Amino acid sequence: xxxxxxxxxxxxxxxxxxxxxxxxxxxxxxxxxxxxxxxxxxxxxxxxxxxxxxxxxxxxxxxxxxxxxxxxxxxxxxxxxxxxxxxxxxxxxxxxxxx
Amino acid sequence: xxxxxxxxxxxxxxxxxxxxxxxxxxxxxxxxxxxxxxxxxxxxxxxxxxxxxxxxxxxxxxxxxxxxxxxxxxxxxxxxxxxxxxxxxxxxxxxxxxx
DNA sequence: TCAATTAGTCAAAAAAATATGACTACACAA
DNA sequence: TTGTGTAGTCATATTTTTTTGACTAATTGA
Numbered sequence: 179x180x181x182x183x184x185x186x187x188x189x190x191x192x193x194x195x196x197x198x199x200x201x202x203x204x205x206x207x208x209x210x211x212x213x214x215x216x217x218x219x220x221x222x223x224x225x226x227x228x229x230x231x232x233x234x235x236x237x238x239x240x241x242x243x244x245x246x247x248x249x250x251x252x253x254x255x256x257x258x259x260x261x262x263x264x265x266x267x268x269x270x271x272x273x274x275x276x277x
Numbered sequence: 278x279x280x281x282x283x284x285x286x287x288x289x290x291x292x293x294x295x296x297x298x299x300x301x302x303x304x305x306x307x308x309x310x311x312x313x314x315x316x317x318x319x320x321x322x323x324x325x326x327x328x329x330x331x332x333x334x335x336x337x338x339x340x341x342x343x344x345x346x347x348x349x350x351x352x353x354x355x356x357x358x359x360x361x362x363x364x365x366x367x368x369x370x371x372x373x374x375x376x
Numbered sequence: 377t378c379a380a381t382t383a384g385t386c387a388a389a390a391a392a393a394t395a396t397g398a399c400t401a402c403a404c405a406a
Numbered sequence: 407t408t409g410t411g412t413a414g415t416c417a418t419a420t421t422t423t424t425t426t427g428a429c430t431a432a433t434t435g436a
Contacts, residue, residue, distance in 0.1 A: 187301035189372035197296035202286035215413050226395045254412060262375060269371045273288035276364045314383050325425050
């Protein structure tokens with residue numbers, strides 16, 4: 179750590195987390211249902227594997243998404259909104275109203 | 278414009294605007310009262326003139342802050358939350374609750 | 377008139393975020 | 407055993423954001 183970040187806006191971390199490139203879109207997709215790596219790669223025109231990978235990891239590490247390994251038939255991984263993630267949905271809606 | 282940005286999360290622009298470096302802190306200060314360029318330069322340890330200048334301009338251009346030229350005694354400029362800016366305060370509070 | 381305070385701008389450098397393209401590894405079907 | 411789909415990683419560009427430091431310009435106090 180540097181010298182220490184005194185004060186700070188409490189919402190800052192969350193704002194940063196949610197504003198990265200592709201994050202809002204990924205979040206929006208996730209509101210409608212589970213999201214998958216390759217699906218996003220197809221749907222988000224212009225997004226790279228790397229970006230999607232990083233976005234999903236960060237969203238998961240910060241507890242907004244849950245990562246589920248589905249051992250069924252095709253064997254794949256699903257990302258879904260966690261409870262904390264769900265709690266953000268109304269905040270997003272409010273944000274839209276302000277725009 | 279490039280090819281065109283189809284879809285998009287409606288809150289995306291606002292998220293981007295608010296998540297830039299120093300922006301959340303500046304916003305937080307503004308909730309307590311008018312903010313000024315040199316005041317922020319003093320209070321935000323590590324922030325550069327440039328960053329503050331850009332942040333204030335962007336917040337103003339996007340209608341979150343109002344810029345007032347105070348012709349009184351010391352003659353200075355004050356930035357205050359606009360109505361739209363005020364409308365964001367409860368959103369920030371909600372955001373804090375989620376964290 | 378000299379120095380400080382106000383509020384910036386500008387070009388260039390440094391740092392951080394994203395994209396590119398190659399590569400890995402497992403499962404399944406033909 | 408070759409090919410397809412799954413889900414990535416990694417090193418290296420490229421792009422964007424932020425910082426640095428020099429400079430401007432008007433106002434005020436001494």
